[in-house]
Amino acid sequence: MRTPLLRAASIVLVLAVWELGGRIPVALTFPSFTATAGAFGGMLADGTFLGAYAETVGPLLVGVTLTAIGGVAAGVAMGLSPRAEWLGVPLFVILQAAPSAAIIPLITFIYGIGFAAKVFAVVLLSTPVIVLNSYRGIRNTPVSLVEMSEAFLASRWQRIWKVVLPSASGLIFTGLRLGLAQGFTGAVLAELLITPTGVGDLITFYRSQAQYSHMYAAILSIIVVASVTITLLARLEHRLFRPELRTP
DSSP: OHHHHHHHHHHHHHHHHHHHHHHTTSOTTOOOHHHHHHHHHHHHHTTHHHHHHHHHHHHHHHHHHHHHHHHHHHHHHHHHOHHHHHHHHHHHHHHHHSOHHHHGGGGHHHHTTSHHHHHHHHHHHHHHHHHHHHHHHHHTSOHHHHHHHHHTTOOHHHHIIIIIHHHHHHHHHHHHHHHHHHHHHHHHHHHHHTOOOHHHHHHHHHHHTTOHHHHHHHHHHHHHHHHHHHHHHHHHHHHHSOGGGSOO
């Protein structure tokens, strides 16, 4: 009971500081929370958000689906094969540490500014976390379980399907959850830096029109959508996996 109250109190405190900063104001481009909330409600009512997110969700789902299939397969291969581990781990660690905002504009030289560019941006940001979590899940399989399967004369494929993959499923799901969040970031960055569509275009458009309450409302919507989605997936993870398979 105490934790939800503390979270609610922290949110109220942030919103109160936001409202105070907007009323002072700390800058002409910084609206109050009430003004932003009013713009948020208006954009929600007139379908602005619905149309924008309809354009953002398409490449996000395509990119995350492709990465989920290829990324989990790559992570499992790296966890099972020392050669694949030697070749793949450094590459994906570098990709995870690379500054994505600097890399994404380079996509235009390969894919232009269309749908494919947004999908590639999603793949670029979501792949490392999905691959590395899948890899860690495979590598962290308890040795006792593997030895027990060997004692029961299980074949290599039986060990993989019935012992290794079930043991790694919690970390793999966590990678997919975090990969979705990274993919959403990639989609928005692509809309801001490459393709002026979707929710990223709302930010650019309202900034150019000096409608800062609407611009902050678009940013707030991104935070709300990401927070709600990640929270729901975290709860699903707690329902699907035993405590020892879940990430803390």
